[in-house]
Amino acid sequence: MTIDNPHAETIRKALDLLKEYTSNLDGWNLTQEKNGVKLYTKSDGSAFPIVRGETVLTGTSFTAGQVAAVATSPGCRKVWDEKFDVAELKQVYSSNEILFWSKVKTPWPISPRDMVGVSLRENPSDDIAYSVMSSVKDASLPDVSGCVRSHLFISGWKLQKTDAGVAISYITQIDLAGSIPAAFLKSTQQQIPLCAGSVAKFIKENGFPPIQQDCTAQLVNETFDYGKREHVTRLDGQGSTQFFISSQMYPKGVKVTLTGNGSYTFEEDYVRVTGIDGPTTISIKRA
Structure with missing residues (x-):
């Protein structure tokens, strides 16, 4: 059973953009390599850079879909992402489309950031999987006291089987909104792409959720x-x-x-x- 998704156009555009961004490295600038993850940035002309992490989960133990399960599970994310706080599923439109609310941690005295968004998963085969999220405005989820509502332009994963294992691509572009110290913002932008390596480490050590x-x-x-x-x-x-x-x-x-x-x-x-x-x-x- 499916329910009409009022945000379907927004999230499908985000999926198309994720596929475009991860199709090659044209226009991406390699900034550094850390802990086995290559970090890239790209500009679309806005004030908010697009950041990208690339790594490979070596071996044949896991499929792309299994890695995607670790990347998208809030329960796993609480382990592999130290900045993640909580996520709540608010509406299921289909087995692959959901409306969610989530919150990330920030150091005092910066207010926590939250967001409302829709996620979409596409897993056409065991060899490739996509998962994308994008912010939406939904009347059922107004601003939350004590949080600053950030805007997620796009955040997404591409997991693809290769001869070496599973290639992991993670892309994010976000406006954290409000007043944020420049040092914290820069640190956050540098750390986000490293999640690609954190997911690989988690599944190697723990496997994946049901x-x-x-x-x-x-x-x-x-x-x-x-x-x-x-x-x-x-x-x-x-x-x-x-x-x-x-x-x-x-x-x-x-x-x-x-x-x-x-x-x-x-x-x-x-x-x-x-x-x-x-x-x-x-x-x-x-x-």
Whole structure:
């Protein structure tokens, strides 16, 4: 089931731009290489530079889609991005499009920055995956007291299988808004692209969170708590779904708890849930 996305044009333009930016290195300026990540900048004529990080996750252990799961999961991001604070899913338009609110940490006395945006994922094959986010204005999510609303022009990932492994490209252009010390702004712009390397390090050490596939019910919400290794999915309507489980994340297997109508099986790294009928919550955590 899908719900009309009022921000569909905005996020699809962002996806097209992400594909254009990551298609080659034309117009990108290499600024430095740090911790195995090449850092680039590019200007589109605005006051806000576009920054880019490039690295390769070597080996054949992971697919592009699995790396994308780590890159886009707020539960994983709390581990690999020290500036990330929280993200909340506010509306699911389809299995690949969501409206979200998120907040990033800032050092005192700088006010925390938050944003409202839409994310879109495209994973046409195991060999390539895209994920993009862009700010939108939505009447259901007004300004939050104590936060300064930043504007995310674009933030996105391209994950592509290569002979060496999975090439990771991460691009961001953001207006943090308000008054910000120049030193902090410069430091932030330099650190953002390094997230490409942080994602590679995370998946090498931990594997990936449960990946939902082939869902025919309506997705209501989805969260992952890395500390508890718990993935919780709320569904509605009728249908079935399945989750691909990382044996590295769950070396001793998983414990599944299902609340609502339906039944599940766990075999060959898959948790399969059938007979969903009405509100249903699926919890997957380490055994």
